[in-house]
Amino acid sequence: MPPFVPPFDVPEGDPFGVHNLPYGVFSRAGSDGGPADGSDGRTVGVRLGDHVLDAGAAARALGSPYAALLARPSLNPLLAAGSTAWSDVRRALTAWMTVPAHQETVAPFLYPLSSVTLHLPFEVADYVDFYASENHARNVGRIFRPDAPDPLTPNWKHLPIGYHGRSGTVVVSGTDVVRPSGQRKAPTDPAPVFGPSVRLDIEAEVGFVVGAPSPMGESVALGDFRDHVFGLCLLNDWSARDLQAWEYVPLGPFLGKSFATSVSAWITPLDALEDAAVAPPERTHALLPYLDDGATGIDPGGYDLRISVAINGHVVSEPPFSTMYWTAAQQLTHMTVNGASLRTGDLYGSGTVSGPERSERGSLLELTWNGTEPLELPDGKRTFLEDGDVVTLSAWAPGPGGVRVGLGEVTGRIVSG
Structure with a gap:
């Protein structure tokens, strides 16, 4: 038998050492x-x-x-x-x-x-999902609006785009994901059909967990982000692209998103990520004052998180969170600027994290360019997820003295509906 190792004798450099404590x-x-x-x-x-x-x-x-x-x-x-x-x-x-x-x-x-x-480590109150990666938004724009002069929508550089999701289907890592069914209609189909999604996808994201609430009718300023947000976790916002494409005009995501959102079993406190703080990418458009994070004394709000996406144990992407255009602080402020209240246990996702390189894309939609460029995996080609596929997100961030801060992984297995 291996020798007994006292629990406190964590190996040097362990990403879940005393510097982390999720x-x-x-x-x-x-x-x-x-x-x-x-x-x-x-x-x-x-x-x-x-x-x-x-x-x-x-x-x-x-x-x-x-x-x-x-x-x-x-x-x-x-x-x-x-x-x-x-x-x-x-x-x-x-x-x-x-x-x-x-x-x-x-x-x-x-x-x-x-x-x-x-x-599941906390009782989820409300759930909001954003769309904060410029690389992801540009890729999606090029896929679905190839003839548009700009792949970004006109509002994208002016506000963090988001939508309210379903908190009741946020599940802890390790929970099986049942393939959702619904209406779908390909562009060449004469009428919609009902059945299981055939374009089931992932979205590699980071989730932020709200602790301290705020009253209805008051907004949360950028500088108050750390007073309200307790910590973060990895998040996979599973997406049925075919259901979503048919239903989302004009009101946005619904059944294509609401069937499951997986989060890590571990919430990393923001206090453990001081050494991972970075400035966001340079702003290309002037921001309205409530979103302007360039002011003196405002936390830059970015985090250097290195994410890895694996399908059946094979790494297919490594999205860098440091490239996110909109920060979690800006998202929180925008989410409350109209007077919407915060509740303890609110969860909001960053939106799909994608970097500028193909190997850094955080969804199969982008990795396979909407199914036209299949991924080569050891067990066969993939455009979208098949039953039995296991998706695992893992990540780490720079910590004190060069040690890594590990984020709890998120894993989910697709099962037939």
């Missing part, structure tokens, strides 16, 4: 729901290497005042507590993981990841 919700073997008492049922966990800490049980054992936020079956109480509490809890967790006296107390509450079940 949050999730887990239950131990033989438990599915039930009371969050630190031993049975769902409870808040914090990842360290290949272990997860029962944060609530550790907090109680140490007499911490944060037990009321952490001994819960969801992250929502912690999310609602606000940015001061988020920073305080993170400092406490770091101490519990690194100070020998605390380690002795919390060690019994660290469990191997292989022995637990991970759940």
Whole structure:
């Protein structure tokens, strides 16, 4: 048998070391729901290497005042507590993981990841999806409007385009995705038909999780982004391109998007990503004042996240999040500028992340140029997803001292409807 390695002895350079400490919700073997008492049922966990800490049980054992936020079956109480509490809890967790006296107390509450079940980490309130990658938007414009003088729509450089999605079908990584059915009509078909989607796609995205709410009738300023957004995760916004193409005029995505959105089981706090902060690409159009992030003292809002997309274990794309034209701060501000309120647990997606190179495109629509240039995979060609295909998104970001900050992966398997 391999030698026992104490849970705190995470290998040097591990992307889930003490510099990261992402949050999730887990239950131990033989438990599915039930009371969050630190031993049975769902409870808040914090990842360290290949272990997860029962944060609530550790907090109680140490007499911490944060037990009321952490001994819960969801992250929502912690999310609602606000940015001061988020920073305080993170400092406490770091101490519990690194100070020998605390380690002795919390060690019994660290469990191997292989022995637990991970759940959707927060109760999703509203879900919004944006369209913030210029590379993606230009590719889509060239595919569907090849004769247009500009592949971008006239509003694209002036505001973050988005739509409200369905929060009830946001699912945790590892959940099977049932191939959706609906109406579809090819341009040459005389009438629409009903049946399973034959152009099922992925969208490699980053999701941002709202903690502190805002009242209806008030907007959130760019500089207040960190007061409201707790952290981020990887997100796959599955898309049935054929259903969407028939239904989306004039009101936008509906059944082609609402059947499933997969998110990571781990939420990385923004405080873990200080070394990944970057400026967004240069703006080519003047922005209205509420979106102008060039002002002194405004967080630049970009993040250097390196995403990898794999189908059946074969990497097909590596989209760079640093190329996103619109930042998460601008998206939050635009989302609330009309007075729409924020709720704890709101989730908003960045939109498909695509870089300038073919190997950096975040959807099969782009990678195969709408099915005209199939991908060569070890198990055969692909234009869009087939039943049994497993899609996995993973990512990392630069961390302190050159170490990587790992983001929890998102995986989903396509099953027949």
